Amino acid sequence: MDLHGSFHVYDTTLRDGAQQEGLNLSVADKLSIAAQLDELGVGYIEGGWPGANPKDTEFFRRAAHELDLKHARLAAFGATRRAGTRAADDPMVAALRDSGAGVVTLVAKSHDRHVELALRTTLEENLAMVRDTVSHLREEGQQVFLDAEHFFDGYRANRAYALEVLRTAYEAGAEVVALCDTNGGMLPTWVSDVVHDVVETTGVRVGIHCHNDTGCAVANTLAAVEAGATHVQGCINGYGERTGNADLVTVVANLELKLDRAVLPPGLLRDATRIAHAVAEVTNVPPASRQPYVGTSAFAHKAGLHASAIKVDPNLYQHMDPVGVGNDMRLLVSDMAGRASIELKGRELGFELDAGTPEGKELITRITDRVKVLESRGYTFEAADASFELLLLEEVEGARPSYFDVESWRVITDSKPADEALSEATVKLRAAGVRYVVTGEGNGPVNALDQALRAAIGQAFPEVAKFELIDYKVRILDQGHGTDAITRVLIETSDGESSWVTVGVGANVIEASWGALVDGLTFGLRRQGV
Numbered sequence: 001m002d003l004h005g006s007f008h009v010y011d012t013t014l015r016d017g018a019q020q021e022g023l024n025l026s027v028a029d030k031l032s033i034a035a036q037l038d039e040l041g042v043g044y045i046e047g048g049w050p051g052a053n054p055k056d057t058e059f060f061r062r063a064a065h066e067l068d069l070k071h072a073r074l075a076a077f078g079a080t081r082r083a084g085t086r087a088a089d090d091p092m093v094a095a096l097r098d099s100g101a102g103v104v105t106l107v108a109k110s111h112d113r114h115v116e117l118a119l120r121t122t123l124e125e126n127l128a129m130v131r132d133t134v135s136h137l138r139e140e141g142q143q144v145f146l147d148a149e150h151f152f153d154g155y156r157a158n159r160a161y162a163l164e165v166l167r168t169a170y171e172a173g174a175e176v177v178a179l180c181d182t183n184g185g186m187l188p189t190w191v192s193d194v195v196h197d198v199v200e201t202t203g204v205r206v207g208i209h210c211h212n213d214t215g216c217a218v219a220n221t222l223a224a225v226e227a228g229a230t231h232v233q234g235c236i237n238g239y240g241e242r243t244g245n246a247d248l249v250t251v252v253a254n255l256e257l258k259l260d261r262a263v264l265p266p267g268l269l270r271d272a273t274r275i276a277h278a279v280a281e282v283t284n285v286p287p288a289s290r291q292p293y294v295g296t297s298a299f300a301h302k303a304g305l306h307a308s309a310i311k312v313d314p315n316l317y318q319h320m321d322p323v324g325v326g327n328d329m330r331l332l333v334s335d336m337a338g339r340a341s342i343e344l345k346g347r348e349l350g351f352e353l354d355a356g357t358p359e360g361k362e363l364i365t366r367i368t369d370r371v372k373v374l375e376s377r378g379y380t381f382e383a384a385d386a387s388f389e390l391l392l393l394e395e396v397e398g399a400r401p402s403y404f405d406v407e408s409w410r411v412i413t414d415s416k417p418a419d420e421a422l423s424e425a426t427v428k429l430r431a432a433g434v435r436y437v438v439t440g441e442g443n444g445p446v447n448a449l450d451q452a453l454r455a456a457i458g459q460a461f462p463e464v465a466k467f468e469l470i471d472y473k474v475r476i477l478d479q480g481h482g483t484d485a486i487t488r489v490l491i492e493t494s495d496g497e498s499s500w501v502t503v504g505v506g507a508n509v510i511e512a513s514w515g516a517l518v519d520g521l522t523f524g525l526r527r528q529g530v
């Protein structure tokens with residue numbers, strides 16, 4: 001606990017996060033993200049700027065009866081009254097007051113140059129705008145926070161005035177003044193010095209709002225907290241204008257796990273990975289695999305030497321137990337793997353490869369060597385767990401699962417003037433004792449082959465009907481060779497509940513695709529228990 005009572009974790013994903021290029025949230029998206037943020041246990045959710053656009057006004061209207069928040073309070077964001085008006089008469093201030101949130105965060109200028117150039121008013125009038133608007137909202141029963149825009153730049157330009165803005169807001173009844181690094185140009189020691197000074201000189205309760213233009217938003221936020229800030233603002237997954245805001249997940253994980261501050265309700269940090277990814281589904285922004293704490297690579301180990309130490313104690317190569325943020329340790333198999341990597345990956349996939357016996361040791365060595373040879377030919381197993389599992393089965397059980405024997409396949413692409421090119425594939429195979437000769441059509445050769453292969457196997461194994469090819473990636477491996485190059489194909493197949501990735505390699509892109517398709521169907525049938 002601090003001098004100012006409980007610490008505030010304040011999320012601005014729905015306002016500043018939505019200012020990210022390419023991010024466009026519907027009201028339903030905003031409601032869904034608010035519910036997720038509440039599950040994470042943040043104290044405040046800034047829902048948007050009611051009155052600035054119909055969507056944000058609608059969000060607050062619907063939130064009042066559609067959201068059942070257990071931990072968070074909603075905050076409405078907006079500006080102080082315009083210059084030369086009365087707060088009580090300003091329709092934008094009225095929209096904040098009447099949003100139903102009960103909490104208003106006012107953005108105000110604290111940089112003298114901005115007052116004169118952007119607001120085109122006097123420094124005195126800007127102070128009056130802050131004073132009047134905060135007082136009016138307080139009199140109307142609102143909890144008020146102030147976002148001091150461009151505070152750090154303003155402090156450099158005119159310290160006395162920047163501090164005066166904070167004092168004015170505080171004396172008028174603002175509970176917190178959040179110092180904003182609006183242009184995101186600060187470094188941690190600079191932030192720390194300024195926050196120390198503000199806390200000592202003014203006695204106001206300080207919050208912090210950092211943008212990530214120097215790549216230091218999280219570090220700057222932590223520096224501010226260590227210097228006395230007791231209210232942190234940020235966005236889940238670091239969304240936000242330009243390079244984003246401080247990633248609130250990283251901030252709270254660091255506060256809880258590194259600085260020993262209980263800033264979320266007990267136990268909720270363990271849901272951070274699930275929630276960060278669920279929000280990414282709604283925003284439709286692919287989650288960053290290297291995101292600290294919650295990224296899929298945050299606890300993924302590739303180097304053989306790491307794996308050999310992890311086998312003894314995972315903490316030797318991890319800064320924390322991933323369970324603390326709801327993430328998992330993963331072992332990656334590649335040409336950088338050693339025997340320990342294979343042993344641990346095998347365990348992860350449910351195979352006990354016993355390195356303690358001579359046979360087990362020999363088996364693990366064989367698998368390791370095979371992986372290295374195949375990777376040198378262009379395969380990649382770290383991205384294709386399913387192909388690795390088939391390889392493992394082949395080595396452990398003496399043969400890989402086999403549901404069909406392919407006699408031959410061929411594919412042709414037909415192009416007629418004025419018509420789109422169409423591909424046709426013929427696959428001949430035996431499955432469950434029957435010979436099938438099946439053709440398939442598609443808008444490309446791989447699509448046609450996939451159709452034909454699935455139609456043929458599907459007659460013997462109806463489970464195949466569930467499978468769908470959901471992603472297809474091609475990479476040319478030795479670019480110097482142009483069209484003669486080796487090609488690697490990665491295919492992701494889904495059964496509607498889960499998905500798996502397989503790899504194929506060949507001098508011919510169709511041949512490489514065929515290998516990945518066959519692996520994908522074989523793995524899927526095994527997973528179905530066939």
Ligand SMILES: CC(=O)SCCNC(=O)CCNC(=O)[C@H](O)C(C)(C)COP(=O)(O)OP(=O)(O)OC[C@H]1O[C@@H](n2cnc3c(N)ncnc32)[C@H](O)[C@@H]1OP(=O)(O)O
Pocket residue numbers: 049051052053079080081082083107108109118119120149182
């Ligand atoms: C740092 C930040 O990210 S703050 C959040 C910024 N977010 C947004 O801007 C998104 C929502 N914004 C909007 O929808 C619109 O900009 C609105 C509705 C707020 C205003 O729209 P408009 O009235 O068309 O004006 P415009 O967008 O050009 O904004 C400039 C006006 O706001 C005034 N203004 C700017 N900052 C402030 C402030 N902190 N307090 C009061 N007035 C302000 C300017 O003086 C100018 O007023 P003028 O038109 O009387 O000269």
Ligand SMILES: CC(=O)C(=O)O
Pocket residue numbers: 016107147148149150180181182183209211
């Ligand atoms: C208020 C705000 O978003 C900023 O100053 O960056």
